[in-house]
Amino acid sequence: MLLEIIGTGEAYDRFRVNAAVLVQEQDFRLLIDCGPTVPQALWRRQLAADAIDAIYLTHIHPDHASGLTALLNQWASTGRRRSLQILCQPGQQPHLEWMSAYAAWPEQLPFAIQWRDAARTTEIGPWRLQTAPTQHSVSNLALRLEQQGPARHARGSLFYSGDGRPTAASASLMTGCVMAMQECFSPLEQGEGSHHGDLPGCLRQLQTARPRHLLLYHIEDGQHNAVAEAIRPRVDVSVAEDGERWCCVTGTQLDTSMGEQGERYAAGAG
Numbered sequence: 001m002l003l004e005i006i007g008t009g010e011a012y013d014r015f016r017v018n019a020a021v022l023v024q025e026q027d028f029r030l031l032i033d034c035g036p037t038v039p040q041a042l043w044r045r046q047l048a049a050d051a052i053d054a055i056y057l058t059h060i061h062p063d064h065a066s067g068l069t070a071l072l073n074q075w076a077s078t079g080r081r082r083s084l085q086i087l088c089q090p091g092q093q094p095h096l097e098w099m100s101a102y103a104a105w106p107e108q109l110p111f112a113i114q115w116r117d118a119a120r121t122t123e124i125g126p127w128r129l130q131t132a133p134t135q136h137s138v139s140n141l142a143l144r145l146e147q148q149g150p151a152r153h154a155r156g157s158l159f160y161s162g163d164g165r166p167t168a169a170s171a172s173l174m175t176g177c178v179m180a181m182q183e184c185f186s187p188l189e190q191g192e193g194s195h196h197g198d199l200p201g202c203l204r205q206l207q208t209a210r211p212r213h214l215l216l217y218h219i220e221d222g223q224h225n226a227v228a229e230a231i232r233p234r235v236d237v238s239v240a241e242d243g244e245r246w247c248c249v250t251g252t253q254l255d256t257s258m259g260e261q262g263e264r265y266a267a268g269a270g
């Protein structure tokens with residue numbers, strides 16, 4: 001179970017790709033979130049038009065979803081015919097349907113989209129799926145993916161918060177995960193009414209949820225050094241960087257020299 005970090009940026013980040021990740025196990029690939037700068041970051045990886053099986057959208061703020069039109073447009077232009085699953089919240093689906101239709105307007109997309117209610121879906125590809133709301137200005141659903149199979153085998157797992165301040169439910173969802181990614185907009189305490197995470201809150205959550213490794217992302221442009229400096233002595237938490245790859249079974253970072261599997265993954269081959 002591989003985690004590839006496509007982007008770690010906030011909405012208007014000058015340098016980082018909008019926050020998004022690609023999760024892969026065997027031949028199944030799930031893209032989580034798709035902001036406006038995500039499609040180009042995917043194209044750079046030269047993935048085949050049908051390489052991604054499903055897209056999960058934590059919420060539809062533009063920096064998490066507005067790249068959908070460009071991405072589907074490119075897939076339609078480069079020969080995708082295989083159906084696509086999109087997991088989202090039912091109240092947000094009509095907007096995403098419009099964005100998807102616009103990708104091929106005035107024609108129809110040459111592939112089907114299977115819309116799924118994120119909160120009611122319990123399995124996606126090879127993984128068990130669970131969701132929980134965070135505290136955000138629109139409804140945002142954090143998710144947890146977990147490998148299935150016999151308990152005697154080490155099972156990979158990933159928590160991804162999307163956007164927003166942790167809630168009791170999202171903190172509980174993170175508990176015991178191998179890899180966790182938590183939005184951390186500010187290095188400074190933001191207060192209980194805030195719609196964003198902050199470093200003191202993320203560190204409290206790390207203390208109780210105890211993921212093997214916590215990656216902080218969606219940090220306010222210009223504040224990365226302040227966050228990185230504050231956590232420097234620790235080995236269980238780091239600032240996520242675009243392009244990093246992590247193993248969700250062992251909680252260790254992989255690099256581009258991870259061998260044939262990584263190279264094949266980078267090339268988008270099955």
Ligand SMILES: [Zn+2]
Pocket residue numbers: 059061064136163164
């Ligand atoms: Zn948002």
